[in-house]
Amino acid sequence: MSDFFLNACWILLISGYLQGGSHYEIDIWKSYMASFYYGCSNRSANFGSAVPENKSNGYLLIATSGGLNQQRTGITDAVVVARILNATLVIPELDHHSFWKDESDFANIFDVNWFISSLAKDVVVVKRVPDKVMRSMEKPPYTMRVPRKSTPEYYLDQVLPILLRRRVVQLTKFDYRLTNELDDDLQKLRCHVNYHALRFTKPIQTLGLNIVKKMRRMSSRFISVHLRFEPDMLAFSGCYYGGGEKERNELSKIRQRWTTLPDLDEEGERRRGKCPLTPYEVGLMLTALGFGNETHLYVASGEIYGGEETLQKLGNFFPNIYSKETLAGESLKPFLSFSSRLAAIDYVVCEESDVFVTNNNGNMAKILAGLRRFMGHKRTIRPNAKKLSSLFKARNKMEWDVFASKVMSCQRGFMGEPDEMRMGRGEFHEYPYSCICQSPDIQPTELGLLKQEGPQNRATKGAKIFPQITEGRRYSKL
Numbered sequence: 001m002s003d004f005f006l007n008a009c010w011i012l013l014i015s016g017y018l019q020g021g022s023h024y025e026i027d028i029w030k031s032y033m034a035s036f037y038y039g040c041s042n043r044s045a046n047f048g049s050a051v052p053e054n055k056s057n058g059y060l061l062i063a064t065s066g067g068l069n070q071q072r073t074g075i076t077d078a079v080v081v082a083r084i085l086n087a088t089l090v091i092p093e094l095d096h097h098s099f100w101k102d103e104s105d106f107a108n109i110f111d112v113n114w115f116i117s118s119l120a121k122d123v124v125v126v127k128r129v130p131d132k133v134m135r136s137m138e139k140p141p142y143t144m145r146v147p148r149k150s151t152p153e154y155y156l157d158q159v160l161p162i163l164l165r166r167r168v169v170q171l172t173k174f175d176y177r178l179t180n181e182l183d184d185d186l187q188k189l190r191c192h193v194n195y196h197a198l199r200f201t202k203p204i205q206t207l208g209l210n211i212v213k214k215m216r217r218m219s220s221r222f223i224s225v226h227l228r229f230e231p232d233m234l235a236f237s238g239c240y241y242g243g244g245e246k247e248r249n250e251l252s253k254i255r256q257r258w259t260t261l262p263d264l265d266e267e268g269e270r271r272r273g274k275c276p277l278t279p280y281e282v283g284l285m286l287t288a289l290g291f292g293n294e295t296h297l298y299v300a301s302g303e304i305y306g307g308e309e310t311l312q313k314l315g316n317f318f319p320n321i322y323s324k325e326t327l328a329g330e331s332l333k334p335f336l337s338f339s340s341r342l343a344a345i346d347y348v349v350c351e352e353s354d355v356f357v358t359n360n361n362g363n364m365a366k367i368l369a370g371l372r373r374f375m376g377h378k379r380t381i382r383p384n385a386k387k388l389s390s391l392f393k394a395r396n397k398m399e400w401d402v403f404a405s406k407v408m409s410c411q412r413g414f415m416g417e418p419d420e421m422r423m424g425r426g427e428f429h430e431y432p433y434s435c436i437c438q439s440p441d442i443q444p445t446e447l448g449l450l451k452q453e454g455p456q457n458r459a460t461k462g463a464k465i466f467p468q469i470t471e472g473r474r475y476s477k478l
Contacts, residue, residue: 026408026415028290029221029354031377033418039374040437041191043122044184051086053124058163059133060085061141061170062092067100068109068340069347069363070175073429076193077178080186081171082123084152085160089125091115092174099232099257100339109344111199118197122189129168141168149179152186180428187434194367194429195374200344203334208348211298211327215349218320219296223286224353226346226368227301227314228276228360234305237360238264239275243306273386276360279310281392283317285383286357288407296320298353300346302339324349355379366430372416374435380416 051057062078064071075092082089091106106112116125129141142162146154163169171177182190199205215222234241235254238261241247255261269275277285287293297318304311315321324332324345335341343364350356350368358365361382372378387410395403413420418436425431 026412028379030379031415031417034377036439037377037418037436039191039195039376039435041188041195041374041435043188043192047122047185047189050083050120050122050124051088053088053126056088056124057086057160058088058167058169059090059126059129059141060087060163061090061129061168062174063095063170063172064092065095065173065175066098067363068343069367071095071340072194072198072367073176073363074174075198076190076429077176078171078174079119079123079125079193079197080182080189081155081159081178082125083186083189084155085163087163089123090129091125091127094340102338102340104338104340107201108338109201109204109340111201114199115197118199119193122192133167137167139166141170142166143170143172145172146177148176150177151179152182176427180424182428184434187428187432190428191374191432191435195371195435200348204341204344205348207328207331207335208345209352210331211324211345211349212352214327215296215298215322215353221354222296222298223291223355223357224298224300224346224350225282225314225357226350226359226365227279227282227299227304228358228362228365229279229304229310230302231305233276233360233362236261237269237275238266239269240266241275241278241305270389271386273384273389275385275389277383277385277388279304279314280316281388282357282359282383283314284392284395285388285407285411286381287317288404289381289411290404290408291318293318294320297322298349299323300350302342351375355381357381357383359383361430366427369416369430370428370432373418373421374432377416377418381411382414382416384410384414 060078060082062074064074064078066074071092071094078092079089081087091112094102094104094106094109096103112127116127119125144159144162146159159169159171200208231251231254235251236258238255286295295318297314297320299311299314299321301323311321324342328345332342332345335345347364347368350364351371356368356372356378358369358380365382369380369382372380388407391403391406391410398406421431421433421436423433428434
């Protein structure tokens with residue numbers, strides 16, 4: 001079991017002291033507790049080297065599925081599966097047939113050579129199956145689809161025998177096809193792939209970081225909001241957003257593209273917290289949490305349903321609102337026909353922002369939340385939509401101070417604090433518990449020192465207790 005969980009209860013106790021108990025005054029821009037944790041993805045000494053290509057059990061082909069970040073989970077798990085099978089991994093094939101119809105290949109989005117070299121000690125990765133192997137095969141590569149959340153034992157029992165017979169196996173629709181529950185070394189390999197090996201191409205990385213520089217020139221810190229208010233997302237949710245019969249008809253037509261979706265109770269879905277917040281509700285929540293209207297926002301989004309009129313409802317709260325379209329100018333043109341490359345640019349900006357706000361719990365939200373935990377628990381806010389729903393309805397029945405206090409109460413546990421981490425909670429990509437290490441034990445006598453300090457001095461006092469963590473944070477990128 002990882003170090004993070006050996007002392008989990010102790011750290012939760014510490015958190016209560018540091019933050020003043022259950023009703024603490026939270027810093028909306030950063031966590032007081034972040035300095036006491038660091039990302040750690042180094043595998044143990046018992047984790048052997050990669051099996052050479054000429055001694056591996058065969059070649060593993062992977063066909064991913066979905067949008068950029070769904071495919072990213074598939075690529076990450078594909079490396080781990082190749083390791084389990086002692087197979088040579090062929091650069092995964094991206095999905096060209098999903099809703100977004102993006103023709104991008106792996107090399108258009110990710111740095112292939114970096115990917116191969118970064119994984120050389122763990123799994124051998126090649127760009128293609130060698131011609132001599134293909135010529136020697138009596139039959140084409142064997143194609144199969146494994147069940148979701150399959151265990152290592154499943155791969156060893158069901159996939160390995162076929163791989164040994166056929167030499168090349170292709171796994172299709174490869175998304176979430178590996179269980180959350182793996183040993184620590186395999187989980188750390190997941191983190192190494194996701195947070196280090198999967199580096200975007202130079203054009204994507206350069207444009208994303210240029211946008212970040214423009215945001216920083218306007219303000220020393222900013223919020224990125226993954227608005228997720230595109231027509232397809234709203235239609236898929238089955239929720240109603242107040243647009244009358246026009247909205248119902250438009251979203252109903254889009255929803256028909258998914259023939260297997262059930263009929264949903266709109267109000268029931270909202271009560272269960274399944275509906276993304278509207279731009280107005282996002283603005284209301286952030287204002288109630290304490291962000292002033294001078295705060296700069298970067299909106300990561302595709303086509304927003306309702307266009308500028310809808311986005312203006314967020315802009316009324318925060319006039320300094322920007323996007324890749326408003327900041328990148330002509331530099332964005334080469335990417336406009338490729339939804340995955342546009343999503344990658346947003347990913348870069350959201351990774352670098354001081355605060356990241358998700359508006360649903362989709363793939364991009366989960367992966368970025370996990371990355372930001374790994375990189376030092378950078379503030380990540382996920383709306384507690386289930387509780388906020390009823391609160392928004394009652395907004396006009398209470399004074400602003402009462403409403404704001406209730407919003408802050410609703411959001412406890414949804415602000416990206418370290419103590420939100422639980423083994424087995426959610427997807428590993430969102431809660432990478434095996435890859436978050438903590439400082440040495442805190443002595444009980446030291447807790448009192450932290451308890452007595454106000455919020456403005458707690459971090460300084462903590463630095464004296466944990467100099468090895470807070471002085472030049474050791475966030476591993478290996």
